[in-house]
Amino acid sequence: MTVASLSEDALISQLFAPIAGAGSLDLRDDAALLPAPAGSELVLTVDVVVADVHFFRNDPPGTVARKALRVNLSDLAAKGAEPLGFLLALSLPKDTSLAWITAFSEGLGADARVYGCPLLGGDTVRTPGPLTVSITALGRVPTGYMVRRTGARAGDILAVTGTIGDSALGLRLRLAERDAGSPAGEGAPQEAGWRDVLTPAEQTHLTQRYLLPEPRNAVALALREHAGGAMDVSDGLIGDARKFLRASGVSGDIDLDRVPLSAAVHAAVEAAPELLLAAATGGDDYEVLCSVAPERFGAFQRLCEGANVPVAAIGRVTAGDAPLTVRRDGVEITVEHGSFSHF
Amino acid sequence: MTVASLSEDALISQLFAPIAGAGSLDLRDDAALLPAPAGSELVLTVDVVVADVHFFRNDPPGTVARKALRVNLSDLAAKGAEPLGFLLALSLPKDTSLAWITAFSEGLGADARVYGCPLLGGDTVRTPGPLTVSITALGRVPTGYMVRRTGARAGDILAVTGTIGDSALGLRLRLAERDAGSPAGEGAPQEAGWRDVLTPAEQTHLTQRYLLPEPRNAVALALREHAGGAMDVSDGLIGDARKFLRASGVSGDIDLDRVPLSAAVHAAVEAAPELLLAAATGGDDYEVLCSVAPERFGAFQRLCEGANVPVAAIGRVTAGDAPLTVRRDGVEITVEHGSFSHF
Known part of the structure; x- marks a missing residue:
C-alpha cells in the first residue's frame, strides 16, 4: 500500500x-x-x-x-x-x-x-x-530576551553545549558502510583505521547522533539569563563560530583541545589525530555555541548542568575583526573549510 | 550562471x-x-x-x-x-x-x-x-474573530467573492497549448470549440488568472464583521462547498446559474455549456466562500464592494446533513467530482 x-x-x-x-x-x-x-x-x-x-x-x-x-x-x-x-x-x-x-x-x-x-x-x-x-x-x-547572533562581546567566554563531532563521524561511518555495500562490521575500508578501535556501542553512538540530534531546549532559560549571544551549531563548529563572531563584529580564539568530545570521538581522534579537525568542522552537531561574560559563566554552567546539559568553555571573544584563531596543542593552525555545506 | x-x-x-x-x-x-x-x-x-x-x-x-x-x-x-x-x-x-x-x-x-x-x-x-x-x-x-470553516448556520446565505472558473479554464488552455507543442493561436485542438470564440484578451485573462490569483485580503475585515463561516476556494467551488458544509454540520444548495463568471468564462460557457461544471469544480480560484446571515448580507456586500471585491449570493445553508444540492436551470444535477486534487 x-x-x-x-x-x-x-x-x-x-x-x-x-x-x-x-x-x-x-x-x-x-x-x-x-x-x-x-x-x-x-x-x-x-x-x-x-x-x-x-x-x-x-x-x-x-x-x-x-x-x-x-x-x-x-x-x-x-x-x-x-x-x-x-x-x-x-x-x-x-x-x-x-x-x-x-x-x-x-x-x-x-x-x-x-x-x-x-x-x-x-x-x-x-x-x-x-x-x-x-x-x-x-x-x-x-520581549527583549531573544539571544542573538550579534551579541558576542570582547572579553566573553566562548562556550558550547554537549559534545562536538559525533554526528560528523557518524555520517562518515554511514557513508563508508553504504559505499562498501555491506553492513557495519564488514566493508568501509577507508574509515577502518579508526573505526576498528571503537567498540560497537561507540560506533552506534556516533551513527545514532547523526540520525537523531539532541536539541538543547533545556538550556533556553540559561541562555536568556546569561548568554550575550548564541547560535546553533549545525554546519561545523569552526565555520559557525566564524559566522557568530562576524555577526557580532568581534574576533576570538578557539582551543581545539578544549572542544568537548564524547568517549567515541575521543577514541577515534586518538587513533587518527586528523579527525579532531573533522569533528570541529563537520556538520549536524545541533549544539549551542554561545558567549558568556566571565563573571556569569559559573552561574550559566550550573544552570545548564542542572538541566543535564554539559557546557564547556572553548575559547574567548576578543576585540577587532581579525579572523578566528584556532589553536591545537598551543599552536595556531589554519582551517580552510570551517563548515559543511548542505547547499 | x-x-x-x-x-x-x-x-x-x-x-x-x-x-x-x-x-x-x-x-x-x-x-x-x-x-x-x-x-x-x-x-x-x-x-x-x-x-x-x-x-x-x-x-x-x-x-x-x-x-x-x-x-x-x-x-x-x-x-x-x-x-x-x-x-x-x-x-x-x-x-x-x-x-x-x-x-x-x-x-x-x-x-x-x-x-x-x-x-x-x-x-x-x-x-x-x-x-x-x-x-x-x-x-x-x-482574539475570537477568526472566521472558521465550522461557522455556517442553517438559514445563512452562501456567497462567493470575485469570479469562479477563470483559472480552471486558463489551465485547460495552457495544457492544450503545451500538448499541441505550439503557442496560442495554433494547436490546442481539443479546446478549440470554445477557445476560438474568445478574444485574445479573454484568453489572456484566463491564463493570467491561473498564473496569478488575486487573494481577497481586502475583504478580511468584512468577513470578520459579518461572515458566520468561510474558507478559501482552492480545489473547486463545489467540492470546497461540500467541505465547508460538512465541517459546519449543515447542508445547503448552490444554484450554478448564480455562480459569478467573468466575461471570458461566460463566453466559453455559451459556446460549450459543459464548461459551467468545469468552472465550478476546477481548482485554483482563490476566492472566498462564506456564509452570511440574510439580515447582514447587504452590509457585507457593501463592505466588500467598498473594497473593490464583488461578492455574489450563490445559494443557501440548510439544516441537516444531506449532501449539497446543486441546481442548474432550476433542475437538480449530480456532480461526481466536486474538486480538483493536486495530491
Missing part, C-alpha cells in the same frame, strides 16, 4: 490529526489558530530536509521525522525560545508506502510531545522528486 | 535580504523575531508548490513566487486575518539559473510589499528533484 491509495484528506485525518495540537483545529480548517502570547516576541524558523541530500532514503522514517523537527527545535533553543508549535510541509513521491508515512507521523508525534511543540498545521503534496520535509517552528521569548 | 556558483549565504544576502522585512534580522540570525500582537490570535498556514505539479517549469519565475505567496495570503484572507509575514523554504535544482532565482525574488518582494506581508526568514537547499517552494504565512485576528 502506498500513499497513492489515500486522498490527502484521508492521510491528514488518519495520520496527522491524531498527533496534532490544540491550535490545529484538528487540521480541518484553512489555518491554525494560536493565542498570541502576551508580553512576548515570536521566534520563527524553517528548515528543509531532502531525501538523499540531508538524510538517507533508507533511514528509519520515525527518525527522519524527529530530526526534521529537532533541527528546528535546535534553532529555537539557541535563541532562548520556548517552542509553541510547528507546521509541516510534506512533499511525497507516489510510491511512499503507508508503512513509511505511518512511522513518520508516529515519530513526529512522539517528539512533539517530548518537546512540548505540537503540530499546528501542514500541507501534503505529491512530488516526482525525492521526499522532502519542510518544518516551520514557532517559539516565544519574553 | 546557475545557483551552483553561489553559496547559500551569498544567495540569501544578495537576493533575499534586500526583500526581507524588519522581523527578519536581515536573515542573518538563526530565526526571525516578531512582536506578538497584543489582544490577538495568530493564524498560521503553509502551502507547497512543486514544479510540473503545481506550476509549469517554464512559467515566469516572478509569477511562480507570487502565486506561492498568494495561495497563503488567500488562506489568511478567508480567515479574516491580516498578514504579519512569511517564511520561505526553497528547494532548488542545481541547474536553476541565477536569472531565474533573481526574477523569483523580485516577484516575491513586489507582492510582499503590495500585501504588507514581509519575508521574515527561510531556508534554501539543493534538491535532485523539481524546484519546490514551501511558504508558511503568519497572520493575526483580534
Whole structure:
C-alpha cells in the first residue's frame, strides 16, 4: 500500500490529526489558530530536509521525522525560545508506502510531545522528486530576551553545549558502510583505521547522533539569563563560530583541545589525530555555541548542568575583526573549510 | 550562471535580504523575531508548490513566487486575518539559473510589499528533484474573530467573492497549448470549440488568472464583521462547498446559474455549456466562500464592494446533513467530482 491509495484528506485525518495540537483545529480548517502570547516576541524558523541530500532514503522514517523537527527545535533553543508549535510541509513521491508515512507521523508525534511543540498545521503534496520535509517552528521569548547572533562581546567566554563531532563521524561511518555495500562490521575500508578501535556501542553512538540530534531546549532559560549571544551549531563548529563572531563584529580564539568530545570521538581522534579537525568542522552537531561574560559563566554552567546539559568553555571573544584563531596543542593552525555545506 | 556558483549565504544576502522585512534580522540570525500582537490570535498556514505539479517549469519565475505567496495570503484572507509575514523554504535544482532565482525574488518582494506581508526568514537547499517552494504565512485576528470553516448556520446565505472558473479554464488552455507543442493561436485542438470564440484578451485573462490569483485580503475585515463561516476556494467551488458544509454540520444548495463568471468564462460557457461544471469544480480560484446571515448580507456586500471585491449570493445553508444540492436551470444535477486534487 502506498500513499497513492489515500486522498490527502484521508492521510491528514488518519495520520496527522491524531498527533496534532490544540491550535490545529484538528487540521480541518484553512489555518491554525494560536493565542498570541502576551508580553512576548515570536521566534520563527524553517528548515528543509531532502531525501538523499540531508538524510538517507533508507533511514528509519520515525527518525527522519524527529530530526526534521529537532533541527528546528535546535534553532529555537539557541535563541532562548520556548517552542509553541510547528507546521509541516510534506512533499511525497507516489510510491511512499503507508508503512513509511505511518512511522513518520508516529515519530513526529512522539517528539512533539517530548518537546512540548505540537503540530499546528501542514500541507501534503505529491512530488516526482525525492521526499522532502519542510518544518516551520514557532517559539516565544519574553520581549527583549531573544539571544542573538550579534551579541558576542570582547572579553566573553566562548562556550558550547554537549559534545562536538559525533554526528560528523557518524555520517562518515554511514557513508563508508553504504559505499562498501555491506553492513557495519564488514566493508568501509577507508574509515577502518579508526573505526576498528571503537567498540560497537561507540560506533552506534556516533551513527545514532547523526540520525537523531539532541536539541538543547533545556538550556533556553540559561541562555536568556546569561548568554550575550548564541547560535546553533549545525554546519561545523569552526565555520559557525566564524559566522557568530562576524555577526557580532568581534574576533576570538578557539582551543581545539578544549572542544568537548564524547568517549567515541575521543577514541577515534586518538587513533587518527586528523579527525579532531573533522569533528570541529563537520556538520549536524545541533549544539549551542554561545558567549558568556566571565563573571556569569559559573552561574550559566550550573544552570545548564542542572538541566543535564554539559557546557564547556572553548575559547574567548576578543576585540577587532581579525579572523578566528584556532589553536591545537598551543599552536595556531589554519582551517580552510570551517563548515559543511548542505547547499 | 546557475545557483551552483553561489553559496547559500551569498544567495540569501544578495537576493533575499534586500526583500526581507524588519522581523527578519536581515536573515542573518538563526530565526526571525516578531512582536506578538497584543489582544490577538495568530493564524498560521503553509502551502507547497512543486514544479510540473503545481506550476509549469517554464512559467515566469516572478509569477511562480507570487502565486506561492498568494495561495497563503488567500488562506489568511478567508480567515479574516491580516498578514504579519512569511517564511520561505526553497528547494532548488542545481541547474536553476541565477536569472531565474533573481526574477523569483523580485516577484516575491513586489507582492510582499503590495500585501504588507514581509519575508521574515527561510531556508534554501539543493534538491535532485523539481524546484519546490514551501511558504508558511503568519497572520493575526483580534482574539475570537477568526472566521472558521465550522461557522455556517442553517438559514445563512452562501456567497462567493470575485469570479469562479477563470483559472480552471486558463489551465485547460495552457495544457492544450503545451500538448499541441505550439503557442496560442495554433494547436490546442481539443479546446478549440470554445477557445476560438474568445478574444485574445479573454484568453489572456484566463491564463493570467491561473498564473496569478488575486487573494481577497481586502475583504478580511468584512468577513470578520459579518461572515458566520468561510474558507478559501482552492480545489473547486463545489467540492470546497461540500467541505465547508460538512465541517459546519449543515447542508445547503448552490444554484450554478448564480455562480459569478467573468466575461471570458461566460463566453466559453455559451459556446460549450459543459464548461459551467468545469468552472465550478476546477481548482485554483482563490476566492472566498462564506456564509452570511440574510439580515447582514447587504452590509457585507457593501463592505466588500467598498473594497473593490464583488461578492455574489450563490445559494443557501440548510439544516441537516444531506449532501449539497446543486441546481442548474432550476433542475437538480449530480456532480461526481466536486474538486480538483493536486495530491
